[in-house]
Amino acid sequence: MSGDSVANLSNGNAREKKEIFRIEKKIATTNRMIEQMELAMKTKEDRLNGEQGDWYLNASLFLPFQELISLYLWDNQIAGWVENKECLSNLETLYLSANNITKVVASGGPTNLSVLHLYNITTYGSSFQTLLQSLGAFPNLTTLGLGYNDLRRRVLGDDDSSKLGALPSLKNLSLHGLSGAVPFQAFLNLKNLELLDLSYNTLNSSNIFQTIGTMTSLKILNLSSCSLNGQLPTSQGFINLKNLELLDLSYNTLNSSNIFQTIGTMTSLKTLRLQAFLNLKNLELLDLSGSTLNCSSIFQTIGTMTSLKTLRLANCSLNGQLPTGLCDLNHLQELDMYDNDLSGFLPPCLANLTSLQQLHLSYNHLKIPLSLSPLYNLSKLKYFDGSDNEIYTEEDDHNLSPKFQLESLYLSGCGQGAGAFPKFLYHHFNLQFLGISNIQIKGEFPSWLIENNTYLQDLSLTNCSLSGPFLLPRSSHVHLSMLSISMNNFQGQIPAEIGAYFPRLQVLMIADNGFDGIIPSSLGSMSSLRLLDLSDNGFDGSIPSSLGSMSSLQLLDLSNNFLTGRTLSNNSLQGHILGWIGNMSSLEFLDVSRNNLSGPLPPRFGASSKLKHVYLSRNKFQGPIVMEFHHSSGIMAMDLSYNNLTGRIPEWIGGLSDLRFLLLSHNNLEGEIPIQLCRLEQLTLIDLSHNYLSGNILSWTISTHPFQDDYNYQESFEFTMKNVRLIYKGSIIQYFTGIDFSCNNFTGEIPPEIGNLSKIKVLNLSHNSLIGPIPQAFSRLKEIESLDLSYNKLEGEIPPQLTGLYSLAAFSVAHNNLSGKTPARVAQFATFEENCYKDNTFLCGEPLPKTCGPDMPPSPAPSSTNNEDNGGFMDMQIFYVSFGVAYIMVLLVIGAVLYINPYWRRAWFHFIEVSITNC
Incomplete structure (x- = not known):
């Protein structure tokens, strides 16, 4: 505690019965003995007589602590002091935030007080005036915090302003997050103020700049998120802040044409957060990321900031070539210009940036040589990212060794032609992260790269046309945590000792190659492995049971191989899945779809409480949907479609609060839909088609919020849209919403509440026994692309408002009892042909051959004697006799x-x- 004595009365109340005092041992210092203590007043559940409220602290409680220096009393409903305030004469730090303070000390108080925090105090009207007046009793106050207070309905007079302005030692003032008008007049005389925080206020008055201009000692000024707009005033003293070192104007809307003129006079400025600068010779860090900079003079201005060490211009809509003006920044250590539209070659003058350590140019259209020859002179360069640019191979590849020793290198692009592996990497020994992708490179797997760089952690060589066998280094590599060589032309077998050579590997991705043979059992010894992707190869044999001991594994993908026995997705496994998969307690992604698995659902798939994605579709599972996943409440996707499951949809599925995809189609499920499913607020896609479900269709809530944070690149689902069943995979599934209840035995009317699903893309209720009209509320389905209500018993007219569904591409109401005129042939409805309306006897108008006339008979009323509608199709008396x-x-x-x-x-x-x- 650095000699400070601390008293802490958090969350207490003076009216409580119990007070707990704890005094820690004394600490000797060179000049005096300071008692270090902690005073705690614990909250008691049983309040005295049930009363609570504001109270006044009796300072005599602190008589034993004459040397008390720091006192923390936040959140205690304290209204002020009574008696013996002079006993705290040595107090230097006082925290009274989150109380109901109306008056601190009028006289005889701790005159040595230097730090006072009064954040979020709930005083109103004259109480706040009294509080400000009492602050004059602290002549040594250097830090005052008044943020997060409500100044509405408070009027400050000149007398109050003079009291606050009479704090001659005040250097740090925090007024952030105030509600109401900021009392600028109260701070006019604070000539010694060095730090002023006005962030998160609404400052739309010119008074703010006039007042700040008088504080000529300011070094730090925070005006972020203050709703400032227009121009900075140059004639109100704001440009007199010669000592300002840090200025934060972020998250405002200011006119850049005026910022240069105003800020340019602040010659001591070292840190500036916004697009405002000029003649800042001492500026060391400039971050304009996310700004729109389309002025060519901006780089000429930056070139004059010769002290710059860090320059960040990411996502600034910059275009054209890299400006040569940057080459004059001899002290520059970090340059970030990623996510722009820069093009052309790297300028040779970049070699002048001899202090450069980090260069980030990804996501542009630059032409970067694979040899990185323009950067050879940058001896201090440690980090280079040239991802998503045009990487090309030079005709005369350099045999010279670069002066730099990179620790991180990332290159990817769409360059044409094929070149050899970069020669300069043969001279690198400090690499920790290497990522090269989408570049045509000749050669075999560079095992020498792993041998030379003993601290290499991540190695990614994806889609590089590398070939040959997978070669292990000559010795074990304990630091490698990620190895990705997917989408190449590697062949042969994976070495059986791979687990021993990479014991700490966490990610292994070798998908989409030509590997064959068996899966090495030594993979099971990689206890840290979290992601294993061996898909799209030619592996055969059985899955080694040692994989069951991989308790850290989160994703397992063995699809598209020739595995037998305990095989997973897209293989030829028959029979039950063995229980060792249930030992993977960290498993989050599980896909055993498109196999020939049979029997009941695997008994231990739900053993992992971390399971999020479950794909068991297109197998031959039988029996009911048991409660094996009941404990995996975090499941986001469940696909059990195309099996032989029977029984009812279990109610416990409604407890999967994170569920987004539920696909149970093409089974033998029966009964009604549990109402609990309608309460899944995160659900975006549900497919119950091709079952024997019955009852009424319930009102549904479909989530329309994308879920980038939870997105898994291997996630996919199969769904019918626009009469075509397709597999959807990739980022599109974040925005896909749909309901498919087709081919069941649902009855009753369509609930009009479905019309509230304004973001839904697909709605298929066809092949049921639904009755009643088509809800007019369907006209609110503005983003729907496929609507199928065919093969039901719907009646009435087609709502003409449906022509306003401009995204509709597939529509069918065929085989119903609809009547009246078809919707007007406008917009999307001009593309729907006769088969979309056929077999509706009383429906007329284009594109049907039947025209609408004035003598058209009315729509038929449902017959009460219709045997089929009443559930019968023969004479029941005859049936009983014959039976x-x-x-x-x-x-x-x-x-x-x-x-x-x-x-x-x-x-x-x-x-x-x-x-x-x-x-």
């Missing part, structure tokens, strides 16, 4: 057979006897 006769005939035949054949008779009686005994 009884058939039953009697069967009994007579069985009796005759047993009478004629004594062997069958003895067997029958033995069976009856055994059955009775077992019961």
Whole structure:
């Protein structure tokens, strides 16, 4: 505590019965003995007489602590002091935030007080005036915090302003996050102020700049998020802040043409956060990321800032070539210009930036040589990112060794032609991160790269046309945590000892190559492995059971191989999935779809509480959907479609609060939809089609919020849209929303609340027994692309408002009992042909051949004698008689057979006897 004595009364109340005092040992200093103590007043559940409210602190409580220096009393509902204030004469730091303070000390108080925090105090009207007046009793106050207070309905007079302005030692003043008008007049006389924080206020008055201009000692000024707009005033003293070192104008709307003129006179400025600068010779850090800089003179101005060490111009809409003016910044250590539209070659003058350590140029259209020859002279360069540019191979590749020793290198692009592996990498020994992708490179796997760089952590060589076998280094590499060589032409077998050579590997991705042979069992010894992707290769044999011991594994993808036995997705596995998968307690992504698995759902798939993605589709699973996933409440995607599951949809699915995708189509499920499913607020896609579900369709809530944070690049689903069943994969699934209840036995009317799903893309209710009209509320489905209501018993007219669905590409109401005129042939409805409306007897108008006339009969009313609608299709009396006769005939035949054949008779009686005994 550096000699400070601290008293802490957090979350207490003086009216409580129990006070707990804890005094820590004394600490000797060179000049005096300071008691270090902590005073805690604990909150008690049973309040005295049930009363609570504001109270006045009796300072005599602190009589034993004459040397007390720091006192923390936040959040105690304290209204002020009573008695013996002079006992705290040595107090230097006082925290009274989150109280109801109306008056601190009028006289006889701690005159040595230097730090006072009064954040978020709930005083109103004259109480706040009294509080400000009492601050004059602290002549040594250097730091005052009044932020997060409500100044509404408070009027400050000249007397109050003079009291606050009479703090001659005040250097740090925080007024951030105030509600109401900031009392600028109260601070006019604060000539010694060095730090002023006015952030998160609404400052739309010119008074603010006039007042700040008088504070000529200011070094730090924070005006971020203050709703400032227009121009900075140059005639109100604002340009007199010669000592200002840090100016934060971020998150405002200021006119850049005036900022240069105003800020340019602040010659001591070292840190500036906004696009405002000029003649800043001492500026060391300039961050304009996210600004719109389309002025060519900006780089000429930056070139004059010869003290710059860090320059960040990311995402600034810059275009053209890299400006040569940057080459004059000899002290520059970090240059970030990623995510712009820069083009052309790297200027040779970049070699002048001899102090440069980090260069980030990714996401541009620059032409960067694979050899990085323009950067060879930058001896201090440690980090270079040239991803997503045009990487090309020079005709005369350099044999010279660069002066730099990179620690991080990232290159990717769409360059044409093929070159050898960069020669300069043969001379590198300090690499920690290397990522090269989408570049055509000749050669085999560079095992020498791993051998030379013993501290290499991440190695990614994706889509580089590398070929040959996968070669291990000559010795174990304990630092490598990620190895990605997917989408190449590697062949042969994975070395059996791979687990021993990379014992701390966390990510292994070798998908989309030509590897064959068996999967090495040594992979199971990689206890830190979190992601294993061996998909799209030629592996055969069985999955080693050692994989079951990988308790840290989160994603497992073995799809598109030739595995047998315990095989996963897109292979030829038959039979049950063995229980070792349930041992993977960290598993988040599980895909065993498109196999020939049978039997009940695997008994231990739900053992992992971290499971988020479950894909079991296109197998032969049977039986009910058991509660194996009940404990995995974090599941986001569940695909059990295309199986032989039976029974009802379990209610516990409604407890999966994070569920976004639920696909149960093409099974034998029956019964009604549990109402709990309608309460899944995160659900974006539900497919219950091709089952035997019945009952009414419920009102649904479909989430429309994208979920980038939870997106998994391997996530996919199969869904019918516009009459075509496709597999959707990639970023599109973040925005895909749909409902498919087709091919079931649903009855009743369509709930009009479905019209509130304004962001839904697909709605398919076809092939059911729905009745009633098409809800007019469907006209609010403004983003729907596919709407299928065919093969039902819908009645009434088609709402003409549906023509306002301008995104609709597939529409069908065929095979219903609709009547009246078809919607006008406008917008999207001009593209729908006769088959979209056919088999509606009383429907007329284009594109149907039947024209609408004045004598058209009205729509038929539902017949109460319709046997089919009443659930019958024959005379029930005849049915009962015929059934009884058939039953009697069967009994007579069985009796005759047993009478004629004594062997069958003895067997029958033995069976009856055994059955009775077992019961």
